[in-house]
Amino acid sequence: MKHLHLLCLGLAVMAACKKDDDKNSPGGGGGNGTGGSASIHIVGYDQPGSFLQACYWKDGVRTNLSDGSSDAVANAIAVTDDHVYVAGYQDFAGSVLNIPVLWVDGTVQPLSAASGPFDAATGVDVFNGEVHVVGSRRHPVSGNDVATHWHNGAEQALTDGSSDAVATGVFADASGVYVSGEMDGKAVYWHDGVLVELTDGTHSAAASDIEVENGVVYVCGGEENDSGILQACSWIDGTKSTLTLNGGMASDLHVVGGNVYVVGRSSITEGDAGYSTYWVNSSSFGTANPPNTIFEFSAGAGIWFDGTKVHTVSGLYGPLSNAAGVYSDNTDGTATAGFGKGATDICVH
DSSP: OOOOOOOOOOOOTOOOOOOOOSSOOGGGGSOOOOTTTTEEEEEEOOSSSSSSEEEEETEEEESSSSSSSSSSSEEEEEEEEOOOEEEEEESSTTOOOOOEEEEEETTEESSSSBBBTTOEEEEEEEETTTEEEEEEEEEEETTEEEEEEEEEEEESSSOOOOOOEEEEEEEETEEEEEEEEEETEEEEETTTTEEEEEOOOOSHHHHEEEEETEEEEEEEEEEETTTTOOEEEEEETTTEEEOOOEEEEEEEEEEETTTEEEEEOOSSSTTTTOOOEEEETTTEEEOOSSSSSTEEEEEEEEEEEEESEEEEEEEESSSGGOOOEEEEOSSSSSSOOEEESEEEEEOOO
């Protein structure tokens, strides 16, 4: 069976989850996202030279998280009143191995030693001062990817390495720590380390992000249909809704007041490259799509609803010289700002 875990890791260069201490409040705890004290926080990467450079933008002002001397990518962001947390990876000394890392206020903190070419931190959340980071590491014996959770820097394996698995997103609240991911070709999540399977493995599937509101578990991702076409999906307490018919993948979600905001990629016709799309309670809207054919396809990476506007970041992909990360507030469905070579996550705080 074809597994989607490498696809999830690829999406991690486009998407991961973003949360903060003030759970599910419009504006992410920083006030109304259309004004006042709220700021728009975006992470991603650029390519000033031969290597990818991890970057962070606050209200359009850029901070480089890495020096560009080796590959580095910022995958996810969490913002509290005191600190900015960014999860991602850095290349290890020019090798093919990666190091999962966490940047706190711009200062890098390696989470583990380099062990594999796809090692990365893909999600971060902060609750009651506890910092939760998730991602994957290469098992030293089996060579499989291991879904991993770092709690205040302490590494906790969610799987034993007997099969490939990745962790993609994390959400923590008073009821525990929830981690989305993929294992054995199934979309799954872990609640305090206990595995919950969303699919049965009949078709390849993966979960990309997770949130919990009022005890209800919301997950997004994708599952192949009987024809082998990957379709964007969401699950509410395990009940699946298919968001696309001709193909796609859901990358990120934000839940506010029981309304589910999901962003990802959808295809107009079966087999086409796909376009950046967001869904509100399964109704779809185009966002920041390529204005011309120079881009081969686009994919939504991060989404945030501030109580008034839906904010998204997307990647536009084509020839590397033309690749771009874009931001849109979706008032007219067009990109309002560009960010490096790729934007991966957003929050408003």
